Amino acid sequence: MYSTLEQKYKRIQQELMAGAGALVLVLLIGTLWYWLVEGWSWQDAAYMTVITLATVGYGETHPLGSRGRLFTIGLILMGVINIGYIVNRFTEAIIEGYFQEGIRLRQQRRLMESLLGHYIICGFSRTGRQIAKEFRSESVAFVVIDADMESIQRAQTEGYIAFQGDATLDDTLLKVGVERAICIVAALPSDAENLYTVLSAKTLNPQIRAIARASTEEAVQKLQRGGADAVVSPYITGGKRMAAAALRPQILDFVDGMLSGTDRQLYMEEFLLEEMACPFVGQSLQMAKLRSQTGALVLAIRRSDGSLIGGPTGDTVLMSGDTLICMGTAEQLRSLNKILGPINSQQLRRPKNS
Structure with missing residues (x-):
């Protein structure tokens, strides 16, 4: 599954290639007509076709009858329409930055292919953003996956390596190097999505450490059965921490200070x-x-x-x-x-x- 950015880049690339292919076809049709129907040589037929499509205003290579002139009019119209389409697509690509985006996507793909022993964060919501901040502060190499374009743009704005895609799909995980990663953190909003992500990651890389977010106690058990090495429930963990802060505040401050380095x-x-x-x-x-x-x-x-x-x-x-x-x-x-x-x-x- 390609990201939306990749799909847009591939679409404009395909349109430009289709326009170029159509232009070559028009050139071939014109050359064949002047060669086979008008009886000209290959060189004269190709020359006449090129100057006609280029609309440079040169005269006819050889005199043309009514039939030949009608064909030439049609050839000019086909060429103008085709060239206009190519120019339009090319201008749109420049204005919207598709070429720059294509370069950036290739650089990002090479960067992800070079990652080794990295971490994968699935989901860039509030939980995912906090995990990313912690990873950055620990100088850990990681990549962010999210299906939402706005979340990906936000991650990139903050300087993270980000990939737009569905983390539950094998193809997406393979593109971010799950087989070379040492840990994956499933912090998606849905327990079902987190479960599918853990199952996919463990299938592709049985040695990877899988951390998952869970909303309910039942989800905790299912994720553990699904292969998650550790399952964290923000509600359960948050409740325990609040209780510890009330009952043993100094101990909690001491442990938090060591874990976070504050x-x-x-x-x-x-x-x-x-x-x-x-x-x-x-x-x-x-x-x-x-x-x-x-x-x-x-x-x-x-x-x-x-x-x-x-x-x-x-x-x-x-x-x-x-x-x-x-x-x-x-x-x-x-x-x-x-x-x-x-x-x-x-x-x-x-x-x-x-």
Whole structure:
């Protein structure tokens, strides 16, 4: 499915090609008439056809009878109409910027084809816009998909890579490189659309992490069954946060500050341990001495089987596939990133306000 902009560009391109094809056909008809009917040579027939269509006012190459002059009048009319159509389409294309738009679309397509390990945001409503702001602040490469032209224009105005299309369709997801992406966020208004998007993304790229928005508890369950790795309900989450703000305000402010970087001091980050890249796999936390080397604190460890170890002790052994959830300053987390080795071939995201 092409976007509206692509459809308009392709339409004007097809119209110009059709006009050029019709002009070539008129040239061929005129040449064949003067050659076969009037009995002229190929060169004279082609020359007569060209000067007639160009309306340059030259005289007849050879004398013409009544039949030949009537045909020449018809040839002039066909040429004038055809050339007028081409000029009209070409002028419209220049005035409305179709050629510039075509260049921009090709540049955008090449840019999307070059994306690797990026994130995909489906839907640029209030939720999608906030996600995009967070991704930008984290220096994350991402692309926005939305079916609404106004939303796409707004995304482009804000400097985001945006593609107009239906995120529930495989063709749209393939155009934004879903097979090369590491995460897709389905933030569309409809729970059904989010479910279809997750199903399509998981089918095209089983390894992709899928985050989905849900409006109801029932939708949360269906999206989880559909393959979503995480489902967020703004209403449920918002209610829990409001309750936490009322009951444990200091804790909530502390955690929010680390997640968003608004306190400009402490941040939280996750690190995936790979056996071939991390030198500490098989060692205990005490032996690894991550805290003494970097100053960063390991808050929890998520095992590859999904089990979570909260507040790991010095005897906890680091294993391949573990995800370390750590807290520290921006510099401490950068130091930890260096000694742990590459993380899925990605650099540590730049913390906000650092």
